[in-house]
Amino acid sequence: MSYIFICLLATPITESQYWFKGTFSLPYANISQDIQIWFDKLGQREKISYFDDTVYSIWDFTTTKQYYSVLTYLPEGGDQSIPHCFQNPIMGVRNNLLEIFPDLTNWDIMPETKIMNKLVKHYRLNTVDEGRDTPPILKVDNFGSTRADQQDYFCIENGNYCDPVRWEIHGFNTIFGSHFDYYVLDINEFQRKNDFDAQIFQKPDLDCQKVEYNIKYMTNLWTFSLQSLQHKSSVRAQNMNLIQSHKSNVSNFTLKPNRFTDTSFVDFLNMFTGYNGQDLKDTQFEHRVPFITPQLDDSGVWFMNGSIKQLFPKNFDWRIKGGITPVRDQANCGSCWTFATAAAIESRINILYKDNKYKPLFQMSEQAIVDCIWTNDFSHGLGLHACLGGHAQGTMDRIIKDFKGKLPKLSEYPYIGQGMKCDKSVWNFEDVTLTSFSSTKQNSIGELKYALLSGPVAVSIQVTNKMTFYSGGIFDDIECTNDPKKLVHQVALVGWGYDDELQQQYWIIKNSWSNAWGVDGYIFISSNKNVDCGITLATAIPNLQRYK
Template identity: 25%
Template structure:
């Protein structure tokens, strides 16, 4: 104990006695930097390369190895211009390199963007070894409202020929504490791997001669996340763009938080999700993410939407009745290159399962509705998810706390069908009283079939001959939560039977850019995805679409 006390006071004495090498360090007016932004709360690691020229009042920041380039040119036009060059994919063009431009205004002029914080107000607090480099440590604390932000800069110095010193950045960190929340609300840091304060060639800030920039609507301060994402990480502190986006979100989705505490909590969740969405879009993954109704949800709340359970062993289904030879013949004779059962009227509108882990009931009912459509001459009948939520507990399902499709099939086999939504009543988004005995049942099934696992052609044949198919997937990644459009492929996705946590409906398939995809209907409302749908890559059985597909027989 004595030793710890001695060490504590010795540290205080050392820090107070430490003399900074430079009293008020000032960054070079011109520099080139390479580094990485790390945001733990948003689970992001994003590389960048930046050029800053304070003399010519120009800056450029590239993200993900130049996948997206941003320019801040203060001397262009009357109030400067902000430019973004990025690959854009439309129905007609794939990854077309496009130049987008926002013009500054008198109220919001464009200025060059630093990637090094303004060090005015920072105090030198000692030395520290960072990644094997001896650095000086500077800190600055800023308070506003309920928030206390602590900024730390680690730097070293290079001696100049005139005897002066040039500061070289090593690491910059921000930790934000919200006294209302009683916890840290933000944390990010930038690691600087390369620094050079030599003059920068003017060509660095020039857009290619053969490229015409297209105007982007709205003032520049409303496009921080897309045109200048670095701004929010640098001092002086700025978060007007967060307020703007959060107000838009609350208005669109009718969010009214009961307390100031809840409002602050949801805003900070939204902030991190917004960063995640735009960072992943800059990475050009082949699909886009978007701000949807889930953007203020915690990880736990998102997990609650994924209610697919797992039971090992045989589920009681029949084997896929087509041999490998049958499948090969079908590929040549009857299987279309692409198929969308929505076009034939076999799919009911997308619903919102709400705050209920009932995804399993939607995948199940979708498969039954499709089979019933084929059975009764193309007449689509809306069947009741709520009946399965309320009534199939005896077969191992747990209502809003999760379930499995085969257990719902077993309940139907015993009871002789399922109620229509019109007779049973609307979906409630919660567990309810079972009253299936008081209504008539339709869509009687004779059994269910397990499609051959991890077989693209088998699943295509099943969809083509038997309609929409109930499938389980790994939906645990935030890229899935905020998917908007494009061909979804998530390298981190799992596909083992015990690694799938969400049940959905495969309503078709097709080919995009040479890649086979599954057209999948989700149950998170039309605000999610592309009007409630997603194109999921079939490559490597990504996310497990081909692991446990089932359909019913009638």
């Protein structure tokens, strides 16, 4: 009789009480965030802090379920940023502590390696998911793609524990080879402890409001990625079935899996949109001026050029004409309004400077808007509130009011995907200033086309579940209607086109969901009023003055 002896390596104990300081990065979006976490599972307490308490959340479930969230922002008319407290968590799950480090029980042990000049243990977890339920909702043989996820966890052996050094999470589509997501958590300092200072988890010494409406926008990159891992299978199955069902029907547009496949539509709207201007129609803005046009056809066929009736061109695209900057990524922060504002302004500046081919493209900082343009009123869930949402109309008005139309450069104020203390000194670009803004008439394709002749326009749109996975064609989803109450997202309109085969006109939209989404970050939306997603309903045209 022969015996086979197997040496079993003990799995490290899952961390339950600790403090650490580290850096969370989203490399594809060039975003990096400093993070500290105090986690006490036995005591049912936790604090998650970003950038030395600029933004933080506290859970203390010792006796009663108490939770607080603090944001730092520049109040309207203020000189410096101040903290503001909510009785709502802005990161993680409301009724639960968010466990950070994984249970390594089912992970594979890889060869040791070096991370940051440290010899570390390497654990890996690979998962492959075709995005189907068992049995599948749709009776099909294959979804046409699978998703493979890989997590790599690096740590230094310490008795029965393994001190964390780095955790990488990334996934990709095995058929298309496209990027889904890639997150990196680097642990710079780590302490395993059970003697926490009780003050860490106490209520902040601030007047904490309870504002229910803003919970949906209050999340953060790392905590969102952890939650996605916990709930991805069921959500992915639903989304893959939606994509497959669409493939089974004749349509003018296509869908495919992308980095949002693990995100429910409700969560997606909460974290990747952010338009708060549904009730702005009758709002009086100090610096909004009427949009002056010649006589034109509201359906967008012709306009008067002097005494001559001139047809609008069949195709008009500022991407070809020049001045359009690369598509950027708002990440899971409800800051679409800042990207729409920046895209419209920076593109028009570049068009003004088109005569100087040696001047690099001007890029405006979205983060400066997130940090420095804030509305104090929280009573109605509207206004300008960093990752909680906002609108281009109010932003342009405040840029003129607060900064005399001067603008911030992206190179001096990079995007990090959350609200921070405002640095007013970077609002210093004055070769061109914003002097006013205008809006086109609702439902007038002609006015919107005429506005586009001088440069891109910030517009507001509805977002449907299918738009989340848009990959090409003319988007004419019957659920994407012309209803002002359903506007949830702001984007930059850069032109229009006409498809001769389909005999259909469409708008060319620059989005802020990275160039891995849609058609290199763009979507072509039908101009048919019934399925135009509300593009003509709420627009903002920046009016600029060039000095140099």
